[in-house]
Amino acid sequence: MDKPLTERIDACGGLVDMAAFEAAEGYATARRAVTEMTPQEIQEIVKEANLRGRGGAGFPTGVKWGFVPKDEHAGAGHKYLVCNADEMEPGTFKDRYLMEYDPHMLIEGMIIGAFAIQADKAYVFLRGEYHESYRLLNNAIAEAKAKGYLGEGIFGSSFDLELAVHRSAGRYICGEETALLNALEGKRAQPRTKPPFPPASGAWGRPTIVNNVETLCNVPAILQNGAEWFQDLGLGEDAGTKIYGVSGRVNNPGLWELPMGTTIREIIEQHAGGMQDGYELRGILPGGASTEFLIEEHFDLPMEYGTIQAAGSRMGTGTMILMDDSICPVDMSRNLQHFFAQESCGFCTPCREGLPWLEQLLLDIEEGRGQPGDLELLETNASLIGAPGNTFCLHATGAIEPLASALKYFREDFEAHIRDGRCPQAGH
């Protein structure tokens, strides 16, 4: 088994329903975890497997689970497991794929995760537009409930778990885990200060773990096959598989579950089928809109957390956006800033006021109204807005990553716009 996430989907050729899921040993691992294992054991295995968060930050999942306080007195209150399924990162659609084709896999992962942190309440915080996921997840939850896999005393144990799907009202910032928790509580979706971190004080002030869909989906297979197996799946330093995706002018855009550490070039050329005729690749955003551009010199690097970071970017969600030579880097930067400015929650000044200014400067440059000094203005503002800690959360930092790297790698394009008073690719 080398594709723990998508093997069942491939075998079914579509939606993995309860029957198919159980036929493929689905829920057996959850049953074993809840009835035969201790939470501590599960945490240890996940830690040992070196499962890292697939939402983008890559934080070790088992370590995160370990932050949940264990020795609380009885009646202290609920603990929560929240699945971050708010997938709003531009170019990213991997979680949707998993939820729409194998919803039970996520539920099984959540049962194990909840048991591992002794959470009695779990939520899937779902992107508002994912109507199909919402329908399928709710169906699957109802099926699991009917079978006694969710609810009171699941699998005949004394462990209770309620699972509900909460649909987001639709803001990019809800993907930030503390803004997500505020939104879940019915408050303004703006991030919270850390500390306190959610494992200590999260939803409704109680210990809460927020994990990405893909992360949780990995958990059953890890328990089933062992930590060593999972580590061996990865080609390099990171363990497991990763759902990589490509969007852009390639012959075969899509997503594929591949060993962690597959090179960028292999993903683009072998799996995505290479560039369409007449288009040349200039750069990629490796893990969504909020990651730095990588260019030709980086394409032989393996897509894994440490390597991509060392190259000056982030693996992020692992679903890359390609910029070919028909796309003006200034315009693409403007488009990205438009998105980030629009999605700012409005809480802190640099993000709320700074990003629209950057967007406006980029629009001026793109439309031929750029002035000498604008690039310096962009750079100064970008560094003031983008430095982690200067803003309240990392939204603006993410917004600046593609811009700062575009200014670095495609500076000539920016300069030409200002010098010539027009976009060289205008009308393209």
Place this chain on the structure above:
Amino acid sequence: MAIITVDGQTFDVQEGHNLLQACLTHKLDLPYFCWHPAMGSVGACRQCAVIQYQDEDDERGRLVMACMTLAVDGTRISIEAGQAKEFRASVIEWLMENHPHDCPVCEEGGECHLQDMTVMTGHTTRRYRGQKRTFRNQYLGPFIGHEMNRCITCFRCVRYYHDYAGGDDLQAFGSRTRMFFGRESDGVLENEFAGNLVEVCPTGVFTDKPFSQTYTRKWDLQSAPSICPGCAVGCNTLPGARYGLLKRVHNRYHSDVNGYFLCDRGRFGSHFVNADARIRRAGVRAEDGVFEEIAIEDASVRLSEVLGQGDVIGIGSPRASLEANFALKSLVGEDNFVAGVADNENRLNELMVSIYRESGAHIPTLTDVEAADAVLVLGEDVLNTAPRVALALRQSVRNLSLEMATNAGIPEWQDAGVRGHAQDALNPLFIASIAPTRIDDIAADTLHGTPDVLAEAGFAIAHQIDSAFVAVELFNDVNNFVDAAVKALSEAKRPLIVSGTGCGSAALMQAAANIAWALKGRGGEAALLLTGQEANSTGVTLLGADLDLGSALRKLSTGDVKNVIVLENDLYRRAPAASVDAALDKADNVIVLDVLETPTIERATMVLPAAAYAESTGTFVNYEGRAQRFYQVFEADGATRPAWRYLTDAAKLAGRNDLRWDHVDEVVRACAGTDNLKGIQDVAPTADYRGRANLRIPRETHRASGRTAMHAHLNVHEPKTTVDEETPFSYSMEGLNGDQPGSLIPYVWSPGWNSNQSIFKFQQEVAGSLQGGEVGVRLLDVSANGTGLQNRFRDPPETDSGSTTADGMRLLPLYSIFGSDELSGFSPPIIERSSGPQLVLNPGEAHQLGLTVGGGVKSPGLGSFEVCVSSEMPRGYAGIVLGMRGSINVLPQDAVELMPDPSLKPKRPLDVIARGH
């Protein structure tokens, strides 16, 4: 203590403070917006950025927000580092993208925190080339103006209004650069403390509407320290005046009383000072019944002549200064002096003072109220009678949240963290009241009933805490409330009992005292807050009066005494109209010294124009027995003078040697001869106080353009300023406002800090005591050894049958923050905000009586009221909102008959009027 280094200088700072608190405590100029000393940090504006270095070798450091960073021992930071300065200037540049350049026409100009911070950070040149975003503003009622285009999205308004003051009709809407702070739709801001938005907003989004209508720059306002005349709390205020008009009232910081906030009655009620109904000249009633103006000097002569005609009854007032009351008492003699309070209320005031004196219980300041961890409010509707107490109670219930956060390692100042962690965890607050109150939302439990029922519950609570206290038999539906309150109070470390004279019930106050004593007797602490109804209720009670009002009126109506002097009082608010009429009909001379044209003026034979509180200097004693001095802010138009001066002038003319006082200091000194009032001499320095370089304290800022500009269109000569013989203040910008005692701060200003935020420059530490010492002297603090057990009240109240009698309904007292108070009832914005006279009864009974909600109801001799219903009103009773102008203030003892009054047109709600705009 922790030691931190800021730009190479070391400072001792308080452990647990954040770096912004630490820097401001040491008076360092570090810009900020969203942090507020009373509301803590959220880290939204990013303005207070500094560079923090990891250790001695770290030369680069990293940018942190001072307000979000704990000041631990050894912290090394720089405010001046280039990177920090650049970032702070950028924050202003970002804010200025959308902030309009309307400073010249903005009400905030000249006291705008945003202006100050802009100048301080050095951002000057606009580089943003885009358009500014615009919003549609809202109608928010008669108090607050709204100009959203100016908003810098610091979130202070919602954090204050919603989180701190408990209002739910002002919210943050939208996101990104389109954040909107306002109501869901146009309408009056409902919260009773909305006015503080004016001072909380760092720029001109929320402005003082009445002030805007007759606008003056802060630097042109003449101001002096004052005390709010609106209720018994004694909030410290800063009224500002110009052109002989009181323009506005701002908060004057007091760490133990009002802190940073006032109620809306206090802020907007003072416009009575400018009311058309002000008495500006002396007059005598001619044969034809019409007043004829006379000179002040002639009035004094006439007054002195009356003094020669035998006994004169002097009726004092709980809204007049201690000095005026004392002068009157001295003039007419102890036997003829009346406190000027309704007889029942007078007995309750005396009971309040005697409980305090004999009590081992602590008389809490509002800071103490905020620190309470379990509270029982017994009867008093503090939101409507002593409003600022209610705002303090809202903070007290959050102590549990703060404790939970502290246990979780979240600093108290980390406001969003505390609220996120503790959610809505509240300490127990129990409210027993006649009708539902506007703070019931934070109560663990409420009990509604007649004052007798509430008193019984109170006695039962005391008995359950300590069986040595008298037992009462209870109805079942009260038991749960009693049990829960007993448990919470017994378990509390800092329990607080709140009651007062508002319900007109001695039993209630006795029950409150018994509970406090019982708690104290268990060896714990207990605080007991009893409040009177007016600014100087405690003062006149401590002054003492041998004669009660009823007896005084009888002496007049029987002709035993022929003359009466009424000091700043409307007798129709104090006694039934019939007995007042009977008394005044018989009197030869009815001499009224007052500020406003009250119904009593209609019956006066001579009227003398008294200076309003902002036009005179005197002393009020608040609910905690704290004597505080208010100072003359401005010289009023017309012939008005402080009331005590008429009395002493007349005494001199009459050849009396015992009232030879020429200055308020002399009256104070003489008044301090009264046993209860010894401490009032220490309330504030005398008029000869001079600060550094032998300078007076200026009432005007050094930018004031008044002296040369105000009358320039009439006369280019610079008018001579009045030399103030009465106070250490000057009527000009000459002098020094800096290091004087805390009681003498006429305005807050510091170089670079033109807004009220400059208060930190006057504090020992942020949100701490004033550098010049706290304001006021507590007169009632006694070192009681006893627990109160020996003083306990042994007689439970007699149970009221509570059933509807054949002859009608019994009446219960209710209050309204907007309207129940006499003086603020003359203030136009308060009039606009208040309803008319209202009567509240059970919906079932309203139906039986043929009354419709919003319609009229009348009762013979009492007048007409708008019908309101509450299912919590006990059957057989109707509540009347007391004190509304044109209504009654003294309830008849007997049941009354109620009938529909179709002719009454109740005042329409304000937001309905507004929709016409």
